[in-house]
Amino acid sequence: MxxxxxxxxxxxxxxxxxxxxxxxxxxxxxxxxxxxxxxxxxxxxxxxxxxxxxxxxxxxxxxxxxxxxxxxxxxxxxxxxxxxxxxxxxxxxxxxxxxxxxxxxxxxxxxxxxxxxxxxxxxxxxxxxxxxxxxxxxxxxxxxxxxxxxxxxxxxxxxxxxxxxxxxxxxxxxxxxxxxxxxxxxxxxxxxxxxxxxxxxxxxxxxxxxxxxxxxxxADPPTPDAAPVSAITDADAFDPEPAWESVLASRRPERPGVRLLLRHAATAQVPLSGTGQGSDDKTVLLSLARLRGTPCVLLGQDRDGQTMLHTMGPGALRDARRGMHLAEELGLPLVLVIDTLGAALSREAEEEGLAPEIARCISDLVTLDTPTVAVLLGQGTGGGALAFLAADRVLAAQNSWLAPLPPEGASAIVYRDTAHAPQLADEQGISAPELLRHGIVDAVIPENPDAATEPVDFVKRVGAAIAHELAALDALPATERRAARHARYRRLGAR
Structure with missing residues (x-):
């Protein structure tokens, strides 16, 4: 032509x-x-x-x-x-x-x-x-x-x-x-x-x-909608439930993930592919999006691209760092969606620098000048989850969880079996209400009673909660926002 x-x-x-x-x-x-x-x-x-x-x-x-x-x-x-x-x-x-x-x-x-x-x-x-x-x-x-x-x-x-x-x-x-x-x-x-x-x-x-x-x-200015937000900020508002129930709920195949969130909460999107450097890990999705009218870069762990034999590798984390860099360069907020079985355990992952890539993601994310919101949507296992967590504001779905290992792995270390996984899930405080109690997350998005039974309504609530947090962060000066982010992670576990 x-x-x-x-x-x-x-x-x-x-x-x-x-x-x-x-x-x-x-x-x-x-x-x-x-x-x-x-x-x-x-x-x-x-x-x-x-x-x-x-x-x-x-x-x-x-x-x-x-x-x-x-x-x-x-x-x-x-x-x-x-x-x-x-x-x-x-x-x-x-x-x-x-x-x-x-x-x-x-x-x-x-x-x-x-x-x-x-x-x-x-x-x-x-x-x-x-x-x-x-x-x-x-x-x-x-x-x-x-x-x-x-x-x-x-x-x-x-x-x-x-x-x-x-x-x-x-x-x-x-x-x-x-x-x-x-x-x-x-x-x-x-x-x-x-x-x-x-x-x-x-x-x-x-x-x-x-x-x-x-x-x-x-290029277009934000046009945020006024959708009601139902996120809960009081951990005592939840009835006591075994954390293991949330673990099981988060693993249901029909549970909604980042793709459904984009479909029902984004008013525009441009999917991006890989790092631009010859690496494209399908466990991570990167998109330019308007989330309920607010422009952002969305970086999400895609449950549809993960299996026990195919989890997040170093390439996925390089994709993530591309998203972080794009958000900062374009002056857009960054939304991170956590839903991972964990980082890859393989010779290739070790030789390609998996652990250093996790470290670089955490370092890049905690020092970004742009507003950041992380959403714990489902499973949050290990360093793969932690690489996406260090945001200004962190939301969690009611049946999501965050742990250094899946409960079965923790049980294998402590008890040399997997039978104690439900007990370890409670003892380690991995559930969303416990994460809220300890200040790891700021609000919990309710599931009525399980996101898998109401997927569209659930992701619409998630989108509204994200948009609400983005609007609040946009009102803060960048220096004040970065100082608050540093103070947030400095006092975790010490307050």
Missing amino acids: KARDIIDLVVDAGSFESWDEPPLDVNPSPAYRDALGRAQDRSGVDEAVVTGEGTVRGRRVALVVCEFAFLAGSIGVAAAERVTAATERATASRLPLLASPTSGGTRMQEGTLAFVQMITISAAIAAHRDAGLPYLAYLRGPTTGGVFASWGSLAHVTAAEPGALVGFLGPRVYEALYGEPFPPGVQTAENLYRYGVIDGVVPPERVRLLVDRALRVL
Whole structure:
């Protein structure tokens, strides 16, 4: 597709205004000058990049779009200057930026001077992100080389065209250098999505919808609803119940999880995939969302992606840290949903640094500048749960629990059997009312009598409770909120 085709698919009709100035004169050789002239005639544009602004459902958006018909969308000094100038203008104007590259990479006719322009472009993108402004990318086939290794891989949300060739070293170059074809099926949009390098595969006619959904979270102001909140803050309000009953309830297959919460409490969402660094652990779900009208980054442990043989590994925790970083950079609150069988126990997990990743998650979370709310939705086992817990406010479902090990594991350590698991569940104080009594959680969301029997009503209550906490935290200055978070965890067990 041509650059203008993509622009016309995304922006409101008649809203696009070009920002392009005449391209820099790079003092080309006669042969290169002829090639530039032929490229202009063939493509209908004066360089490999078209820039400007338009509106998407009335919102102003800056655009940087490659034209592959112009020397294979390659980036030389003039094209790089156009990308950088447009990015800087978007930053100065506080506009979200949508890039749609399709390129063979660096323009070989300009050599090393063109090659290092990727640093210039990356610096401009970094400044845009540092300003807390959204950067979205839609990769069209092919996107390779220095473009994929710089501004094609720096977006908050990255999608690609179905079937697009996306990769670092182009297959023709690989074959010329190594004398054999590149392995098939690797450098495709679908494969990179599968491995968590990009967030999705989207046909061109749906890019406008993707941009609209992303900007509903990233750009539109909050519109919180006034749903009633039924969370309980007094531990004595609960009738005494064996903690083991909650353990059993939390393990019911039909118990609602984070996916149902998003379905019924989110008014908009953009699912993200993996870390963007080649790691995608299906035990964790990451999404941009408006939760009952409040924009946030939602990071949840997905009970549907876990089994006893497949629990949270280091990749899941790297996904989590991506979510934390996104929330802080975009100035959005972070919502964390805890529902885990525990972290992985395997040779691979140890060798890939599971324990250090848990430590980094705790450290990152406790020092975030953005508001944070954690929800203990079901099972809360071990370090995998603790990695998501250190929030400003912590809510717990009535039948949720938190423990260093599942009660059976604790029983095996203390009694060398699993028969004492119900007794250990009570003795360790793992139930939601006990967590509330000790100040580990701030409020308990009732189940009437079990979330598995009223899943939709239950997740709606959870959504209302989260939105209520987010609104209260938003009213606090960041320095006061961080000081309160530090004091909260400093006094646990010592008050």
